[in-house]
Amino acid sequence: MTDSSVSSRPIQNVLVANRGEIAVRVLRTCHERGLRTVAVYSTPDRAAPHVRRADEAHHIGPAAASASYLDQGAILEAAHRSGADAIHPGYGFLSENADFAEACADAGVHFVGPPPEAIRAMGDKTAARQLMEEAGVPMAPGTTDAVTSTEEGERIADGIGYPVLIKAAAGGGGKGMRIVHEPGTFAGAMDRAQGEAESSFGDGRVFLEKYIEEPRHIEFQILADHHGHTVHLFERECSIQRRHQKVIEEAPSSILTPEVRREMGEAAVAAAESCGYRNAGTVEFLVDKDLNYYFMEMNTRLQVEHPVTEWVTGVDLVAEQLRVAQGEELGYTTDDLSIDGHAVESRVYAEDPASNFLPDPGPLKRHAAPSGVGVRVDAGVEEGGEVLIHYDPMISKLTTWGPDRTAAIDRMIRALDEYEVASMATTIPFCRFAMQHEGFRAGDFTTHFVEEEFDPSVLHVDDPERDELAALAATLYDRHTQEDKAPQITARSDGQDGLSPWRRRRRHAS
Incomplete structure (x- = not known):
């Protein structure tokens, strides 16, 4: 049955209500589809990559997210001024805000996401558990x-x-x-x-x-159109986490049997249909050591880790979001899809894994991303830019594909070895540690991997020759930047040292 409220008006001009790598990623698909694009930006983001890649850009406020990327009025005003007929929220910020989805509809603008009723139903975890109980979806x-x-x-x-x-x-x-x-x-x-x-x-x-002991975090990608069709695009494993936040993801999971995959996929579809879901979403489960699975929550938006699904299915999820938002039918079922090979994602954050993953924002003096067959880098900041203290400290998402899991992991190790970042700590050493860990390579790990297996001291490998080369490179780089009269960070008149609070905290702790 087709939704009576769905509009079949074609999308022509998309405003991306986000920043960083996800804004760049959405803009790319829009450009491939021949759509005009609009960026919005806060004051410190005025020269950010997403601003330069859009056809036009509008300033929406100061650095604080509450006064810029979370300011619904400013974003809708930018849509009005630019003539945007659709708003893609990305992830985070307003992506799961039902009031914003309603405001877009009231303004006559496509919201590239689910209906507000579904956002509300799944955003309240107790209401979601009630729906899952009625839909027969397993829960702890x-x-x-x-x-x-x-x-x-x-x-x-x-x-x-x-x-x-x-x-x-x-x-x-x-x-x-x-x-x-x-x-x-x-x-x-x-x-x-x-x-x-x-x-x-x-x-x-x-x-x-x-509480499920020895849990694995496995989620299913969902797509649903406005014509009664809901499909899943298989699973992603997201068990490598710090502070309950994902760092490494992969598709497919190394532990699911075909039968359990089928059952979990059907449960994910039932979960989406129980709330009248439309567009892209993710149903998350905890899986125990006996492959019993339990509904955890539904994320009513595109996930950070969606590229690994795109690698193994060949489906551009942002393109599908735009198609669904303008009323098109999906035109396929899960049976028409298959898993091709294996993909792994490493999130490259400006964080120090040797200091409990404390954020380490600041100027990005060197950023040389890896490349080659089966390597994809979604970056939101470029060399010479800055990882801002005001927002999530992600630098990029590095994903690799291989014909099997071992090949994808080995390709990730090669890509991590090629990745060059200077002037800040990153999660690259941790991701390399995980890729080389015997338990991870064997598929024998849980969501407690960081607490149980990671010892920060393993990241400090004494290599005098490498240290000497790094010092020489830093000296040459500093001399080069001074010759170019690049802006310098000077001491502050208030007695502070100009460092971020996290860097000062690490300095005092050492």
Whole structure:
């Protein structure tokens, strides 16, 4: 059945309401489709790559995201001034904001994403659990309503059996989440989870579910059109995480059997259909050591790690989003798709893995990305640019493809070895460590990989010759930049050293 509200008006002019690598990535597909593009930017992003790649760009506010990339009025005004007939939200910022999706519809602009009702249904984790229960999607034992008091929570936890997981009802990304292993620590953990949920989402409600031990994080990519067709494009494994945030992803998972893949895919489709989902989305599951799987949440947007799905299916997910948004039918089913080879993604962040992955933003003096067959780099900052303190510290996403998992991993190691970044710490050494780790290569790992397997000291390998060459390169680079009269960071008059708070913290700790 075709949605009565769907518009078949062709999209001609797309405003990308985002920044960084995802904005660049969306712009590329728009240009391939012959669409006019509009960028928006905050003051410090005025020379950012996404601004230069769009056909036109509009300033929307100062550095603070709340006054720029989260300012719905400013973005809609930019759409009006530019004549944009569609807004692609990317991920983060306004991508899962139901009010913004409604505002776009009220303004007569395509929102390249799901309907606001679906965003609301899946954004409230307790409401989502109720929908999954009705749809017959497997879930870990727990509550479908928010827990109203510590006493009630303790009673429920005793019934479920420890360990239990306390989770924020209104958000995700690891915020407002606590693992509780014994009754004596429940009250304190619930207080902390509620406080973090309130400060992060403005909603302190939490719910409980059984904590799955030795878990794997596996998600399914969904596409749904406005004509009653919903398909999945197989799975991605996202178990290598720090602070509940993904660092390495791959497709397909190394542990799923064809039968479990089929069952999980059907469950993911049922989850999407239960809320009237449209466009691209991701249904996330936890999988235990016996391949039992449990619904975790649905992300109502394009995922950061979508390139690995594009590698193994050959489907441009942003192009499909645009097709669906203008009312086209998908025109295929999951049975028409197949998994071709294997793909791996390493997220290259300006973070120091030797210091608990503390952010390390600043000027990017050297950025030489790898290339070659089976290598893709989605970068949001270029050499001479800056990883800004105001936003997510991602430099790029590095993905590799191979005919099998081993080949994809070996190609990733080669690409990481080629990758050159100077002037800041990055996650490249950690990603190389993971690719070479026996457990990862064997597919024997869990979401606890970082805590259980990673020792930061392994990143500090004594190599005097390499250190000498690095020092020489840095000296020559500094002399070259001074000759070019490049802007220099000077000491501040307020007595500070001009370093970011994270760098000062690392300096004092060392």
